[in-house]
Amino acid sequence: MKGIINNTLFQSSDNSSASMLYVAPDTLPAGDKCSGAQWPGDRRIFTHMTIREIISQATRQLEEAGIPSARLDAEVLLAFCLNCDRLELIKNPERMLDDSERISFHEFIARRLRCEPVAYITGRKAFWSFTLEVNSDVLIPRPDTEVIVEETLAVFRTHPVDQPRILDIGTGSGAIALALAAEIPGAQITATDISATALTVAKKNALAVGLDHSITFLHGDLFAPVRGTFDLIVSNPPYIGADEYEVLPAGVKDFEPRQALFAGKTGLEFYENLVYQAKNYLKEKGWLLLEIGYKQIQEVQEIMEMSEFYDGIGVRSDYAGLSRVIKGRRK
Secondary structure, three states: OEEEEOOEEEEOOOOOOOOOOOOOHHHOOOOOOOOOOOOOOOHHHHOOOEHHHHHHHHHHHHHHOOOOOHHHHHHHHHHHHHOOOHHHHHHOOOOEOOHHHHHHHHHHHHHHHOOOOHHHHHOEEEEOOEEEEOOOOOOOOOHHHHHHHHHHHHHHHHOOOOOOEEEEEOOOOOHHHHHHHHHOOOOEEEEEEOOHHHHHHHHHHHHHOOOOOOEEEEEOOOOOOOOOOEEEEEEOOOOEOHHHHHOOOHHHHOOOOHHHOEOOOOOOHHHHHHHHHHOOOEEEEEEEEEEOOHHHHHHHHHHHHHHOOEEEEEEEEOOOOOEEEEEEEEO
16 A cells, blocks of 8 residues: 655555556656566576565566566566565565465566566556556556645635535546545546546446445536536646657556547647636636646647636646646636
8 A cells, every 4th residue: 555644755664555666657668678588488497486585586687677676567467466464575584385375476577578567467457545446448547646636625624615526537446436435525526538447447346445426427428418517627648748658667558548648649639628618517616626747738728728617726746846737617
């Protein structure tokens, strides 16, 4: 589980958490660090090895493949394989794996060497106070996206509304909607996505954490399936432009859904639609909050200002000090 202390990220030893390198896609280095190397095919490779030795060998192989989080990934995958906390690996460094455990771990490392994200291998990712199910139908939730949850809560607490109506556009795994449902009891939340398979994941997550009665999930593009007006509209839309998409690391470009990342030539396509359409679905003095690529702040702010639909426009930075959320209040 991950949390925040004095605005500083910390990570527990819970093996449900994947690498802290799951940052917002626009902050990843250009080009591939993961080389897509192949793991030796002999599944006897971990035979007669202790946990300590297995982690050491797997780490070395991942490092040679250019994976910067090699040791963390090896530990997370081994803990997942053994169905234990990472702390248990430290407590039992001399334990030997049985054949089924060894074969499973071999397959996990082989997948990681092909650049598949740890979260997709384990099928889960920590976000807010939850461990969410994730697969290749949904974008992996990033810690930076918790910033839009925090800012939405700050807006709500400054401008409280009884049983607020909240709309989450492009919900993906349901991360934002679930966090808001957990933090604002009584909120009436609607979450939409153009991907039916993503909504299946989101619904499963809502059921798993007992919030399935708090959120209405609708299938459709942006506002198409939505009726009525809302006090708060939030969205983490696709914001990667064409040039930036081509140089994304293989672990992102080859595995995460393109539909959840790519936003036309400039990466601004969805912001223009959201800003101009949201006015029809916001109550008077309702708020629109959008996650943004940190290089897009000037352009998105100009879109909001030129629309002349919003005042109180403001920007919040993420944990790295980069512009990450923009908000505006409907006039």
